[in-house]
Amino acid sequence: MTAGVVIVGGSVAGVHTARALRERGYTGRVRVVEAETEAPYDKPPLSKAALDGDPRVPLLTDEAATALGIDLILGRRVTELSTATSTLVLDDGSEWTYEQLVIATGAAARPAPWSCPGVHVLRTLADARALRAGLSEARELLVVGAGFIGAELASLARGCGIAVTMVDEAELPMARVAGAVLGARFAGLHREHAVDTRFGVRVGTLEHDGERVRAELSDGSVVHADIVAVGIGAVPDIGWLASAGLPVRNGLECDEFGRVRGHDRIHAVGDVACWHQPRSGTAARIEHWTNAIEQAVCVAHNIVHPDEPVPHDPVAYVWSDQYDWKIQLIGARDLTRDPQIIEQPEPFRMAALWSDEHGIVTGGVTVNWPRASVRMRKAVGRDIPAAEIGAQLTGVPA
Numbered sequence: 001m002t003a004g005v006v007i008v009g010g011s012v013a014g015v016h017t018a019r020a021l022r023e024r025g026y027t028g029r030v031r032v033v034e035a036e037t038e039a040p041y042d043k044p045p046l047s048k049a050a051l052d053g054d055p056r057v058p059l060l061t062d063e064a065a066t067a068l069g070i071d072l073i074l075g076r077r078v079t080e081l082s083t084a085t086s087t088l089v090l091d092d093g094s095e096w097t098y099e100q101l102v103i104a105t106g107a108a109a110r111p112a113p114w115s116c117p118g119v120h121v122l123r124t125l126a127d128a129r130a131l132r133a134g135l136s137e138a139r140e141l142l143v144v145g146a147g148f149i150g151a152e153l154a155s156l157a158r159g160c161g162i163a164v165t166m167v168d169e170a171e172l173p174m175a176r177v178a179g180a181v182l183g184a185r186f187a188g189l190h191r192e193h194a195v196d197t198r199f200g201v202r203v204g205t206l207e208h209d210g211e212r213v214r215a216e217l218s219d220g221s222v223v224h225a226d227i228v229a230v231g232i233g234a235v236p237d238i239g240w241l242a243s244a245g246l247p248v249r250n251g252l253e254c255d256e257f258g259r260v261r262g263h264d265r266i267h268a269v270g271d272v273a274c275w276h277q278p279r280s281g282t283a284a285r286i287e288h289w290t291n292a293i294e295q296a297v298c299v300a301h302n303i304v305h306p307d308e309p310v311p312h313d314p315v316a317y318v319w320s321d322q323y324d325w326k327i328q329l330i331g332a333r334d335l336t337r338d339p340q341i342i343e344q345p346e347p348f349r350m351a352a353l354w355s356d357e358h359g360i361v362t363g364g365v366t367v368n369w370p371r372a373s374v375r376m377r378k379a380v381g382r383d384i385p386a387a388e389i390g391a392q393l394t395g396v397p398a
């Protein structure tokens with residue numbers, strides 16, 4: 001049997017690459033090797049599924065893998081890559097060769113700066129189960145980091161009546177992705193749900209006194225909590241590639257076809273990959289679910305049709321569920337500019353539209369307004385004035 005395609009990492013990007021290879025008619029061998037022993041599962045439910053339910057949503061069962069002719073190898077970590085011999089070394093000492101390699105090792109939660117009992121990060125199912133077990137006995141939660149994960153966990157905890165204090169060194173939550181005007185609205189959303197928000201301050205020391213956690217903040221105040229959730233970002237999982245000599249700059253540097261620069265038979269997809277973006281002419285590592293899947297499909301096509309490669313030039317998209325707000329972020333937002341806001345009170349929905357210096361729509365954010373989000377996704381990149389979209393949205397239902 002030929003070496004075929006080896007996919008390192010069996011989560012969102014890796015599993016979708018394997019599936020897309022089969023959907024596009026690839027008949028060679030497909031092997032997916034995944035470090036976790038859990039069968040592949042989806043990540044977004046880990047911070048969204050109800051606390052009393054199971055957050056596990058399967059991505060690929062053993063049966064489905066067998067039916068698709070995908071060799072799914074769980075509980076094995078790839079430790080080394082030799083590009084000279086097209087060989088991977090696994091943590092059991094075995095060596096695999098590949099014809100095509102897809103690197104889909106994603107990212108790991110940025111570690112919490114404090115190691116004491118009660119402190120959690122959230123990236124894996126095991127993290128989610130540990131955090132949920134802790135929350136089931138907690139009365140007070142301290143959330144460090146008011147980004148997507150921190151906000152979703154605060155929302156889940158408040159839904160169960162757990163008191164929440166949220167700390168972020170930024171003055172406003174989500175302002176890094178949605179700007180100050182919307183950041184102020186997100187801050188208001190947390191406060192409306194009785195979250196004790198401490199923005200513009202850092203956690204200095206954090207200790208466990210045997211019963212509870214005590215955190216001292218940079219403004220001198222002290223917060224006590226039963227449990228702490230730290231959501232301060234993720235780092236690409238590339239440590240195992242240290243000796244491989246692949247180009248790294250904020251993840252694995254790839255062209256717009258997903259090929260790692262300088263290596264035609266090595267591709268990278270998902271959170272680990274930093275792809276060239278033809279639309280903006282820049283390189284970006286995008287840590288979002290839709291991007292992982294779109295890149296997987298693109299790379300699968302390019303492996304099956306090497307003579308007709310297609311680039312991936314996305315209109316970026318991400319969603320987040322916070323309290324009763326379904327938030328969707330689309331395209332590019334120049335945060336030095338104020339967006340045009342369209343808002344309707346009953347039932348509440350909101351759209352913020354960003355435009356360039358010529359008034360052309362480049363991206364936006366919607367709240368509880370999926371149809372507005374669809375309109376924006378279609379409009380971005382098509383030279384459509386933001387004012388035109390704004391006028392249309394006024395009549396668009398939720």
Ligand SMILES: Cc1cc2nc3c(=O)[nH]c(=O)nc-3n(C[C@H](O)[C@H](O)[C@H](O)COP(=O)(O)OP(=O)(O)OC[C@H]3O[C@@H](n4cnc5c(N)ncnc54)[C@H](O)[C@@H]3O)c2cc1C
Nearest residue numbers: 009011012013035043044078105106107270271287288289
């Ligand atoms: C809690 C949470 C909530 C999220 N919510 C949203 C959301 O609402 N909307 C959104 O757009 N995005 C969301 N995301 C982001 C989205 O899930 C990621 O963009 C997506 O998981 C990226 O997929 P990936 O396969 O590239 O990486 P990962 O999901 O990180 O998977 C990489 C896999 O590679 C494996 N691996 C790593 N190193 C090795 C090795 N050396 N050998 C073998 N296997 C290895 C890991 O075990 C892991 O399973 C969320 C993420 C998290 C953690």
